Amino acid sequence: GPAEPRPMWVRMWESRTLIIGALVTSLAILTLAFAFQRRLTARPRLFRGFRIAFLAFTLLFVGFYAQGQLSVVNSLAVQLALRGGFNLDMFLLDPVLFILWIYTFLSLFLVGRGLFCGWLCPFGVMQSMVAWVAEKLRIRQWRISPTLHGRLIYLKYLILAVLMGLAMYSLQLAEQGAEVEPFKTAVTLGFVREWPFVVYAVLLLGLGLFVNKFYCRYV
Numbered sequence: 001g002p003a004e005p006r007p008m009w010v011r012m013w014e015s016r017t018l019i020i021g022a023l024v025t026s027l028a029i030l031t032l033a034f035a036f037q038r039r040l041t042a043r044p045r046l047f048r049g050f051r052i053a054f055l056a057f058t059l060l061f062v063g064f065y066a067q068g069q070l071s072v073v074n075s076l077a078v079q080l081a082l083r084g085g086f087n088l089d090m091f092l093l094d095p096v097l098f099i100l101w102i103y104t105f106l107s108l109f110l111v112g113r114g115l116f117c118g119w120l121c122p123f124g125v126m127q128s129m130v131a132w133v134a135e136k137l138r139i140r141q142w143r144i145s146p147t148l149h150g151r152l153i154y155l156k157y158l159i160l161a162v163l164m165g166l167a168m169y170s171l172q173l174a175e176q177g178a179e180v181e182p183f184k185t186a187v188t189l190g191f192v193r194e195w196p197f198v199v200y201a202v203l204l205l206g207l208g209l210f211v212n213k214f215y216c217r218y219v
Contacts, residue, residue, distance in 0.1 A: 009092035019066050020095050026057060027103050030119060034111055055125045063122025068096040069187040070104065070121070072160065073178045076167040117216060122187045127215065130208040142210045152218045159219065180219065 013020065033040055033050065040047050062068040074097060077090075091098055100120065107115045117124050134141070144152070159180055167174035182201035185193050191201065207214040 007089060009089050009095075012093055013095045016095055020099065022061065023066065023068070023096060023099055026054075026062075027099070030054065030115070034115065054119060055128060058120055059122050059125040062096075062100075062120065063125070063187045064190060066096045067188060068100050069123065069183045070097065070100055070116075071178065071181055071183050072163060073175060073181075074101065076163060076171065076174050076178070123183050124213070124216065126186060126205055127208045127213045130205050131212050134209045134212075139209050141212070144211065155218050182215070 033054075040050065091101075104116045104120065118128075133139075163174055163177050163180075166177050179197070182197075182204050185191060185197040185201040186205070191198050204215045204219070211217065
């Protein structure tokens with residue numbers, strides 16, 4: 001009889017061979033950099049050059065080109081998949097996101113979240129750029145009291161709980177609620193979107209001029 005067609009995810013991986021190769025190579029380089037970080041940081045100019053080059057790669061290649069921005073929407077999809085019977089094929093359909101999820105999950109236990117947040121998150125790179133501008137322009141930073149900070153950091157957990165609750169009811173509602181993340185506007189669509197979404201994303205980045213990585217801290 002006729003040969004069985006290859007699974008869709010296999011064809012997707014084959015069609016993105018060069019992108020996968022570039023991504024895996026970059027992750028290997030980043031892993032080596034972290035393994036020898038003492039030697040690297042002992043040479044400030046080399047480290048600074050490496051960091052700038054890698055962050056540019058993350059924003060331009062991983063973010064804008066390969067569409068590799070991890071999102072809470074991916075986590076909600078996992079939640080629903082576990083509820084409805086886990087199917088690995090669905091997660092293999094996007095090789096870039098799959099590789100980044102696996103790498104981030106493993107690195108979380110080995111070196112903490114700093115590796116992803118500081119090096120592999122395209123929106124995080126945008127926030128780092130904003131912080132650099134604030135530093136160069138000597139913009140005075142807002143002083144947030146420890147009490148207020150202690151309350152604000154729970155906001156992101158409340159948002160996550162609401163989104164997970166919505167996902168149990170309707171994935172469509174959860175995806176709409178996930179617009180609290182500016183990733184789709186800033187990275188996926190490159191700010192080419194309806195003005196309210198753009199204003200929201202720019203506002204979050206703008207707050208980063210006064211509070212370093214405001215979005216990551218509190219949202």
